[in-house]
Amino acid sequence: EAGVAQSPRYKIIEKRQSVAFWCNPISGHATLYWYQQILGQGPKLLIQFQNNGVVDDSQLPKDRFSAERLKGVDSTLKIQPAKLEDSAVYLCASSSDPTNTQYFGPGTRLTVL
Amino acid sequence: GEDVEQSLFLSVREGDSSVINCTYTDSSSTYLYWYKQEPGAGLQLLTYIFSNMDMKQDQRLTVLLNKKDKHLSLRIADTQTGDSAIYFCAESKDSNYQLIWGAGTKLIIKP
Numbered sequence: 001e002a003g004v005a006q007s008p009r010y011k012i013i014e015k016r017q018s019v020a021f022w023c024n025p026i027s028g029h030a031t032l033y034w035y036q037q038i039l040g041q042g043p044k045l046l047i048q049f050q051n052n053g054v055v056d057d058s059q060l061p062k063d064r065f066s067a068e069r070l071k072g073v074d075s076t077l078k079i080q081p082a083k084l085e086d087s088a089v090y091l092c093a094s095s096s097d098p099t100n101t102q103y104f105g106p107g108t109r110l111t112v113l
Numbered sequence: 114g115e116d117v118e119q120s121l122f123l124s125v126r127e128g129d130s131s132v133i134n135c136t137y138t139d140s141s142s143t144y145l146y147w148y149k150q151e152p153g154a155g156l157q158l159l160t161y162i163f164s165n166m167d168m169k170q171d172q173r174l175t176v177l178l179n180k181k182d183k184h185l186s187l188r189i190a191d192t193q194t195g196d197s198a199i200y201f202c203a204e205s206k207d208s209n210y211q212l213i214w215g216a217g218t219k220l221i222i223k224p
Contacts, residue, residue: 004155006155031210040216040217041216041217042117042201042203042214042215042216042217043156043201043214044214045211045212048210048211056211091155091156093156095210100144100205100210100212101144101146101158101161102146102158102212103158104148104155104156104157104158105155106154106155107154107155109153
């Protein structure tokens with residue numbers, strides 16, 4: 001079974017630029033999560049999708065971050081415009097109910113200069 | 114409130130057992146997880162335990178759950194250099210399937 005795929009693996013941009021990350025979850029997993037992980041910290045949930053609907057985006061900075069999962073499979077996370085404090089690893093995870101065991105992709109390391 | 118706490122570092126000698134501890138606050142949690150993160154990598158699920166269990170063993174890994182004290186531990190037997198990583202404890206809330214994460218324990222292996 002293929003795992004969660006993410007791209008790109010690394011991205012370096014300047015502040016005020018925009019960037020997009022892509023995630024392909026494990027086949028059949030209805031729930032998809034985007035996390036932000038700052039160095040030395042645990043993951044922070046940004047948004048949770050159930051199929052193509054948003055379950056929770058309470059911690060997503062909506063003035064600059066957006067995410068979509070149009071067909072209930074792949075998802076993209078966008079930052080526009082980026083700030084220095086957005087430098088982090090962005091992790092995508094998926095799960096199939098009811099155990100909620102989340103499987104993670106390798107992450108995208110974003111550096112904002 | 115929601116909080117999962119872990120020590121930041123643990124140093125053990127190669128071949129010894131490592132015990133990583135975690136405390137959580139939400140007694141309604143249904144599943145508790147241990148994830149491993151190696152440098153530059155994503156989070157790898159190691160094991161999980163259902164809240165009605167006290168212990169789970171999987172090869173070199175033993176998970177102990179004390180629900181009364183809200184204490185979870187991960188024991189790694191015969192610790193090897195490949196076990197060097199950050200270990201995250203997480204609890205799952207039944208209501209929305211979200212995970213509450215600890216800050217991670219960095220396991221350092223001494224030769």
